[in-house]
Amino acid sequence: xxxxxxxxxxxxxxxxxxxxxxxxxxxxxxxxxxxxxxxxxxxxxxxxxxxxxxxxxxxxxxxxxxxxxxxxxxxxxxxxxxxxxxxxxxxxxxxxxxxxxxxxxxxxxxxxxxxxxxxxxxxxxxxxxxxxxxxxxxxxxxxxxxxxxxxxxxxxxxxxxxxxxxxxxxxxxxxxxxxxxxxxxxxxxxxxxxxxxxxxxxxxxxx
Amino acid sequence: xxxxxxxxxxxxxxxxxxxxxxxxxxxxxxxxxxxxxxxxxxxxxxxxxxxxxxxxxxxxxxxxxxxxxxxxxxxxxxxxxxxxxxxxxxxxxxxxxxxxxxxxxxxxxxxxxxxxxxxxxxxxxxxxxxxxxxxxxxxxxxxxxxxxxxxxxxxxxxxxxxxxxxxxxxxxxxxxxxxxxxxxxxxxxxxxxxxxxxxxxxxxxxx
Numbered sequence: 090x091x092x093x094x095x096x097x098x099x100x101x102x103x104x105x106x107x108x109x110x111x112x113x114x115x116x117x118x119x120x121x122x123x124x125x126x127x128x129x130x131x132x133x134x135x136x137x138x139x140x141x142x143x144x145x146x147x148x149x150x151x152x153x154x155x156x157x158x159x160x161x162x163x164x165x166x167x168x169x170x171x172x173x174x175x176x177x178x179x180x181x182x183x184x185x186x187x188x189x190x191x192x193x194x195x196x197x198x199x200x201x202x203x204x205x206x207x208x209x210x211x212x213x214x215x216x217x218x219x220x221x222x223x224x225x226x227x228x229x230x231x232x233x234x235x236x237x238x239x240x241x242x243x244x245x246x247x248x249x250x251x252x253x254x255x256x257x258x259x260x261x262x263x264x265x266x267x268x269x270x271x272x273x274x275x276x277x278x279x280x281x282x283x284x285x286x287x288x289x290x291x292x293x294x295x296x
Numbered sequence: 297x298x299x300x301x302x303x304x305x306x307x308x309x310x311x312x313x314x315x316x317x318x319x320x321x322x323x324x325x326x327x328x329x330x331x332x333x334x335x336x337x338x339x340x341x342x343x344x345x346x347x348x349x350x351x352x353x354x355x356x357x358x359x360x361x362x363x364x365x366x367x368x369x370x371x372x373x374x375x376x377x378x379x380x381x382x383x384x385x386x387x388x389x390x391x392x393x394x395x396x397x398x399x400x401x402x403x404x405x406x407x408x409x410x411x412x413x414x415x416x417x418x419x420x421x422x423x424x425x426x427x428x429x430x431x432x433x434x435x436x437x438x439x440x441x442x443x444x445x446x447x448x449x450x451x452x453x454x455x456x457x458x459x460x461x462x463x464x465x466x467x468x469x470x471x472x473x474x475x476x477x478x479x480x481x482x483x484x485x486x487x488x489x490x491x492x493x494x495x496x497x498x499x500x501x502x503x
Binding site for chain 1: 297298300301313314316317321323328330332334338339342343345347349350354359360362366368385386
């Protein structure tokens with residue numbers, strides 16, 4: 090792509106470095122910004138810069154925070170004795186959006202993956218164990234991806250939590266609502282079968 | 297979507313205002329930026345802000361420019377007597393990328409479209425006529441989209457250029473290379489037929 094201006098080219102190159110954004114999309118975004126008034130582009134730019142420079146990670150759960158602690162850990166109404174272990178911040182946002190969870194989180198920032206050179210020592214598992222002890226946790230819920238790495242991480246952490254008198258659970262796997270039985274992969278269908286519930290316990294879509 | 301931090305939320309909202317970027321994509325981009333070092337995010341932000349504040353439009357052809365004139369109009373080796381009329385800057389970049397054009401451009405910034413309230417007076421057509429006169433143009437090439445609006449614009453401008461002893465052409469319409477005859481729409485196929493060339497003039501893919 091040949092650019093008529095180096096200012097344009099630099100801006101396109103910056104956008105094109107973002108994941109999933111190619112040169113053509115980057116150009117479209119930049120040409121859109123050119124049409125906006127300078128103040129709103131300045132605001133866009135300032136917001137991004139401020140986000141990166143001011144954003145911190147919660148000292149308790151490693152979630153994103155505006156200050157020392159995230160607004161979930163700062164919220165007195167959240168149960169500190171129920172800790173949901175997730176891989177990343179996106180998972181926190183997804184679970185929060187259900188409005189069904191009133192405990193706290195522990196964001197690992199990754200999963201154990203020897204092939205990628207990520208061992209358990211690089212994840213804040215010791216901090217989780219400390220929280221379980223100090224907050225007198227009653228339940229740790231694993232909400233990790235159902236992959237080999239996710240399962241490995243879950244079993245490793247479970248071992249570390251064995252000394253504590255807590256309930257350790259993992260979120261249910263099964264056929265999603267709206268999913269068709271015949272198009273479900275074998276593993277999901279198998280887990281869904283082995284994890285079958287008495288119909289009396291089943292809480293359906295319309296309940 | 298419920299965010300754990302207002303800094304994060306603001307940044308996601310800014311990205312989500314860009315065309316074709318939804319909240320989920322915006323979140324993915326912001327989380328990517330969070331992982332980058334602060335200096336490179338600052339550079340991203342500065343480049344965008346500088347682009348918008350410093351970018352100007354060429355006083356000759358309305359292309360994007362770093363200074364008063366774009367680098368095509370400033371280039372002495374480009375033929376000023378051949379002017380290619382395009383709708384927008386993206387078209388300039390597309391034609392420049394072919395490496396086949398050594399003239400100059402005239403960027404209309406739109407096409408005549410009464411339904412959208414764009415009349416010929418809002419386009420820099422007077423400037424084009426002045427350039428044709430002052431630069432003693434020999435050829436004006438229309439490279440507008442083959443739409444009703446594009447054609448209307450072309451015929452309107454052609455009328456304005458009638459007093460000048462110049463060649464007025466439009467880029468060829470036809471079946472694209474790699475295009476299958478049977479899947480081509482009727483209009484393109486009809487134009488491709490009516491604009492047929494002697495085989496001797498045909499410059500094929502492998503020439």
